[in-house]
Amino acid sequence: MNHSENKAVVQELDDLGNGAGDVSRLDALCTPDLVNHALAPHMPPGIEGTRQFLTSARRNRYPGRWVESFVVAEEDLVVQFGSRELHWPGGGFRGFDLREGVCTRDVALAYRLREGRIAERWAIRDDLAMILQLGGLGQ
Template sequence: MSAEVNKQVVERFDAVVRARDIGLLDELCTPDLVNHALDPSRPAGLEGTREFLSTAAGRFEDDHWRSCRTVAEHDLVVQFGLRVGHWTGGDFLGFPTHHGDYAREAAFAYRLRGGRIAERWAIRDDLTMIRQLGGIRL
């Protein structure tokens, strides 16, 4: 697939994640998806991604890109920008946090195979989010 087609697949995946529409995951992802962004306690692959979107993702209300640059080359696509939203409160990565709005830089990297996402990585500034939500003071 072309880099432009792969970029469109990632943009569709991003919309699916935001809507938590797990019904389209099979179309957009390979059955053996490796989602490096999942907590190790979750099931591997596509099943873990479904589980996350059905449960924990709901704690990130209105999580979306305020600004985003997407770069695609061959089978690789990277999104980088500022993600904003509202956290419902509670434990986040082991830190007790308050509910509230957040803004953090994030990068998501994807490797595609045959026009479907085969691997996904997330690099997020979680420390900034935890600090914004009162989970830690530096």
């Protein structure tokens, strides 16, 4: 696949994370043996854990969006970096009780594709920025 096609696959997955699209498309977008390094330890691995995350995050009610985004593709790798705005519904996050609200944090997402499908996914997020903005450290 070429760079544009790989970016389009990642864009469709990104749309699911932003509350748009059909989660059943995961089977077409990802390899059956997907390794999603960004899933919480208690989640099932692979496509099923990714599906559960997208469903439980209620992206249709609490969508995220890129404030600024840069996407770079080279061979079978796609990296997206930027600033994301999200609406947190309130509740526990990494041991902090966060109030409901909107916050912005930097995010880097990396994907390795195999034959035009996502085989691996990583997410590096500035969770401290989110915790601070949503009052998790007494602010």
